[in-house]
Amino acid sequence: MDSATTFPILLSVQVGLISLTLVTVPGLALAWLQARRRYRLRALVDALILLPLVLPPSVVGFFLVIFMGRNGPLGGLLETLFGVRLVFTPTAAVIASSIVALPLLVKTAQPAIEAVPIELEHVGRSLGLSSLQLFFRVTLRAAWPGVLAGLVLAFARALGEFGATLMFAGNIPGRTNTMPLEIFAAYQAGDDSRAMLYVLVLTGFSLVVVYAASRLNGRFEGSR
Amino acid sequence: MILEANFSVEIGDFSLTVELQLESGVLVLFGPSGAGKSLTVSSLGGLIQPTSGTIVLGGQTIFSSTKEVNLPTRDRGIGYVPQQDALFPFLNVAENVAFGLPRHRRSPDEPKLTKLLDELELTHLAKADPTSLSGGERRRVAFARALAVEPKLLLLDEPFASLDRAGSRRMRSVLARVLERHGTPTVLVTHDQSEALALGDQLVLFERGRTVDSGTPHNVLARQQIVVEGQVIGSQEEGGLSTVRLSEVSVTGPTEQVKPDSSGRMRLQIPVPDDGQ
Numbered sequence: 001m002d003s004a005t006t007f008p009i010l011l012s013v014q015v016g017l018i019s020l021t022l023v024t025v026p027g028l029a030l031a032w033l034q035a036r037r038r039y040r041l042r043a044l045v046d047a048l049i050l051l052p053l054v055l056p057p058s059v060v061g062f063f064l065v066i067f068m069g070r071n072g073p074l075g076g077l078l079e080t081l082f083g084v085r086l087v088f089t090p091t092a093a094v095i096a097s098s099i100v101a102l103p104l105l106v107k108t109a110q111p112a113i114e115a116v117p118i119e120l121e122h123v124g125r126s127l128g129l130s131s132l133q134l135f136f137r138v139t140l141r142a143a144w145p146g147v148l149a150g151l152v153l154a155f156a157r158a159l160g161e162f163g164a165t166l167m168f169a170g171n172i173p174g175r176t177n178t179m180p181l182e183i184f185a186a187y188q189a190g191d192d193s194r195a196m197l198y199v200l201v202l203t204g205f206s207l208v209v210v211y212a213a214s215r216l217n218g219r220f221e222g223s224r
Numbered sequence: 225m226i227l228e229a230n231f232s233v234e235i236g237d238f239s240l241t242v243e244l245q246l247e248s249g250v251l252v253l254f255g256p257s258g259a260g261k262s263l264t265v266s267s268l269g270g271l272i273q274p275t276s277g278t279i280v281l282g283g284q285t286i287f288s289s290t291k292e293v294n295l296p297t298r299d300r301g302i303g304y305v306p307q308q309d310a311l312f313p314f315l316n317v318a319e320n321v322a323f324g325l326p327r328h329r330r331s332p333d334e335p336k337l338t339k340l341l342d343e344l345e346l347t348h349l350a351k352a353d354p355t356s357l358s359g360g361e362r363r364r365v366a367f368a369r370a371l372a373v374e375p376k377l378l379l380l381d382e383p384f385a386s387l388d389r390a391g392s393r394r395m396r397s398v399l400a401r402v403l404e405r406h407g408t409p410t411v412l413v414t415h416d417q418s419e420a421l422a423l424g425d426q427l428v429l430f431e432r433g434r435t436v437d438s439g440t441p442h443n444v445l446a447r448q449q450i451v452v453e454g455q456v457i458g459s460q461e462e463g464g465l466s467t468v469r470l471s472e473v474s475v476t477g478p479t480e481q482v483k484p485d486s487s488g489r490m491r492l493q494i495p496v497p498d499d500g501q
Contacts, residue, residue, distance in 0.1 A: 117308065117310060119306040119307075119308050119310035120310050120312060122269070122271050122297070122304060122306060122310070123304055123305075123306065123310045123369070124323075125270075125271070125296070125297035125298050126269060126297055126298070126300075126302050126303060126304035126324075126370070126375075126379075127298075127323055127324030127369070127373055128298045128299075128324055128373065129298055130298060137323075138312065141312075141314045142312070142313065142314060144314075
């Protein structure tokens with residue numbers, strides 16, 4: 001396979017992994033916050049978390065262009081201060097993927113954390129754990145199957161992100177053409193065999209990831 | 225005095241006012257469900273914050289509304305066994321018991337751990353999954369885990385609630401033996417008289433969010449009994465029921481329950497006590 005063929009595969013995997021890395025900490029923090037704290041703006045925060053999941057990806061992409069494009073408040077600031085341009089870059093693809101992946105992680109991990117009996121945390125505190133230790137040694141471990149499912153879904157979503165990426169990162173061959181974009185471009189150009197290649201790679205990859213997570217989870221449950 | 229607590233808690237419509245002291249041994253918090261016993265334990269453990277008052281444990285103020293002190297649970301030096309024994313399902317028995325120990329002392333060969341497992345008859349279950357244990361075994365693991373950190377005070381919230389009568393009696397003797405050996409001051413929540421009498425050195429009686437009486441379990445519970453005395457002048461049995469006729473009858477008991485109605489008559493309905501108590 002030539003580099004033009006392998007590039008979308010490698011880029012997609014990179015974008016998926018970087019997005020997953022970026023959303024893991026804020027995603028788990030938000031899942032814990034929504035699961036364990038009752039505060040005044042909780043419903044609003046919930047709605048904001050869900051928004052990228054319910055809005056069409058094109059709307060998310062439009063928002064990203066408006067805010068982070070060259071003339072947007074954040075994009076303009078970054079360009080003026082640091083000379084950094086986000087739009088139509090691989091970084092834009094990562095941002096778009098992260099934004100659509102985050103709700104899936106939060107909304108899958110949150111019920112898993114909610115399901116951890118509060119008594120486990122009370123006992124953990126009585127045994128001398130700080131809040132952070134409690135999260136890692138008790139809450140996260142007890143909620144792990146759900147959290148793992150959330151991480152897998154977030155990665156799969158990041159890997160397959162299309163609409164927002166197309167609008168914010170564009171489809172620039174050798175630069176921002178992830179597999180989903182390449183499938184669309186090849187199909188439009190009538191190159192079905194090229195589209196099929198990426199369809200198969202993407203399907204196979206997603207299948208392997210979900211299957212591996214399921215096996216890992218089974219081993220985790222078995223080791224209890 | 226190991227524990228001195230005077231505090232109040234307001235949660236919605238419910239208000240709790242607590243006054244209790246413990247010098248050593250086992251202090252029983254006794255009373256009906258909803259009287260505020262578990263809320264008291266949660267306050268002592270720092271799991272909820274009282275509205276006002278003071279809690280002093282081992283000479284250290286762990287809560288004071290006036291001094292704005294509220295020591296977090298992890299720094300209070302308490303061992304806590306909740307109603308649901310709350311074993312960590314992702315750890316085996318030995319790992320559960322060792323959970324609160326420093327990392328370098330969590331090995332299965334740690335002498336303190338093996339001793340505790342032995343004392344609570346858990347050695348053969350050290351590698352067992354908590355979900356495979358019986359109710360009594362789970363309780364023993366929870367006790368061992370709480371005792372492993374050598375707490376200044378042990379908080380046991382209805383520790384025998386989920387056990388059957390035989391299991392509860394067995395656990396009572398195990399717990400009495402272990403507490404005596406360790407000498408850990410303990411606050412025990414129960415609404416079971418036999419538990420209170422078997423394990424308690426002191427008892428505080430709770431009613432509708434207030435501590436209304438305290439003393440030795442025998443004395444406090446005796447003050448809660450209604451005693452009917454009189455000269456038997458006749459009796460009859462029919463269909464498993466006995467009727468005994470008395471003269472010169474006197475009735476002694478808590479004033480609220482022993483009082484004639486406006487017509488000068490009095491009728492007491494006393495539930496038949498459980499057997500085997």
